[in-house]
Amino acid sequence: MLLKQADYPLKLAYYDAMNGRYSLSDQQDRDYSTSRYGYSGEQQFVKMTAGYSHAVKLWDITLSFKSSAQYDVLVIHQRKICHYDIKNFKGNYYFKDSQLFSHYDNIITNPELQLDKAHHLLNEVAARHGYEVESYIVNINTDFHLKGIYNEKKWLFRGQLLHHLKRYQSFNRNYEDNIEMGKYLMNNHQPFIHLNQPIMTDFSLMQPGVKCQQCMAMLNLSERSHKKVSCPTCGKVYWLNEVVTSSVKELYYLKNKPITLSETLKWCDGVSRATVSRILNQHFKKDGHTKGAKYYL
Numbered sequence: 326m327l328l329k330q331a332d333y334p335l336k337l338a339y340y341d342a343m344n345g346r347y348s349l350s351d352q353q354d355r356d357y358s359t360s361r362y363g364y365s366g367e368q369q370f371v372k373m374t375a376g377y378s379h380a381v382k383l384w385d386i387t388l389s390f391k392s393s394a395q396y397d398v399l400v401i402h403q404r405k406i407c408h409y410d411i412k413n414f415k416g417n418y419y420f421k422d423s424q425l426f427s428h429y430d431n432i433i434t435n436p437e438l439q440l441d442k443a444h445h446l447l448n449e450v451a452a453r454h455g456y457e458v459e460s461y462i463v464n465i466n467t468d469f470h471l472k473g474i475y476n477e478k479k480w481l482f483r484g485q486l487l488h489h490l491k492r493y494q495s496f497n498r499n500y501e502d503n504i505e506m507g508k509y510l511m512n513n514h515q516p517f518i519h520l521n522q523p524i525m526t527d528f529s530l531m532q533p534g535v536k537c538q539q540c541m542a543m544l545n546l547s548e549r550s551h552k553k554v555s556c557p558t559c560g561k562v563y564w565l566n567e568v569v570t571s572s573v574k575e576l577y578y579l580k581n582k583p584i585t586l587s588e589t590l591k592w593c594d595g596v597s598r599a600t601v602s603r604i605l606n607q608h609f610k611k612d613g614h615t616k617g618a619k620y621y622l
Contacts, residue, residue: 326378328507329514331367331385335578336360339523342575345541346532353524366413366465367397373486374400377493381503389515390450394443399510401503402493406451408460409481410440415466420473436462437479450513454506531579533592535572537561544568546595569596570604574622583612583619 340357343349349357371384381401388394398409417428425433444460451458463481464471471480481489497503534543535554542558546565555562576592577584589601605611609620 326380326504327371327375327382327384328504329383329386329511331371334360334364334521336521336523337364338574338578339525339581342578343526343531345536345543346575346579347526347530350524350526353526356524362413362415363411366411369413369465370398370409370411370463370486374398374490374493377402377490379495379497379500380493381500381507383507383510386510386514387516388446388450388510388513390446390513392442392446393515393517394446395517396443396447399447399507400493401456401507402497403495403499403503404455405457405459406447406506408440408443408447408458409463410436410443410461411463411465412436412469413466414464415468417470417472419471420475437476440479450510451506454509456506525581528580533576533594535569535593535596536575537563538568538571565596566600566604569593569600570608573601573604574608577609577620577622583621584609585617585619587616589620 336356337360340349340353340360343353367384371382374380374382379402383399383401384397386396386399388396396408397411400407400409414427414433418433419426423435425435427433440460440462444458447460448458460479461481462479463486465483465486467483469482471482532543535546536542537544537556537559539561540556540559542556544554544556544563546554552565553562554565554568572593573584573589576589586598586602586605589605590596590598593601605620609622612619612621
């Protein structure tokens with residue numbers, strides 16, 4: 326059971342929205358790529374656990390008690406909580422003098438130290454509820470190779486995962502208690518909103534308009550049927566409501582603050598007031614009831 330689903334990362338939502346509206350800098354492009362790799366790795370691991378219905382899974386949770394730590398995936402089964410720190414590194418890496426290096430000799434933050442910090446916090450919380458904790462660094466990428474001296478008990482490689490996850494096949498007599506433990510952890514979830522932010526670009530530089538989500542070209546909404554619009558570049562056909570909704574959400578992410586009806590109409594030039602109003606009321610929360618009402622996700 327996937328008790329907690331991860332939200333799509335704000336950083337990725339921002340770069341997705343920016344793509345096609347303004348050129349990403351080299352630094353933004355690297356940040357975008359790294360974030361996509363990381364999120365993709367977590368998706369792959371969660372998908373691999375999908376068949377184990379007797380285990381309770383929490384994807385992306387941050388706990389703050391005496392200290393704080395972020396957990397990619399927690400799996401609760403029987404009287405044990407397993408913490409998985411997912412890495413999607415690619416290529417050759419090596420440990421030297423307790424430091425991790427990439428094949429370009431770049432120093433990577435030692436994942437074992439991060440794992441230990443998170444483990445100790447979770448273990449302290451779990452022990453109060455009668456649970457044990459195990460923590461692992463998961464290397465989800467098949468093209469990852471590690472050399473040097475490291476703690477093998479803390480590392481799981483892609484080829485080991487299927488065998489490792491079979492531990493969750495057994496009947497779980499503590500399933501209901503596991504759900505309650507998962508809910509307790511969720512109730513103490515305090516995400517680091519101020520961390521992991523995108524590298525922002527001045528909003529005034531962004532190209533407005535309704536964007537094709539496949540090729541990132543801007544759509545000409547004057548050439549459309551009543552409910553559908555086709556991309557002049559790649560030919561993809563959209564329901565008008567679908568593609569406008571995506572672009573309104575992009576406006577929100579790029580502004581990084583609540584939006585108004587008037588600025589949304591300007592952003593979606595060519596879309597009727599009725600359509601924009603309906604989308605805002607259906608997909609956004611509303612603060613205020615006058616013409617200056619603000620909409621947010």
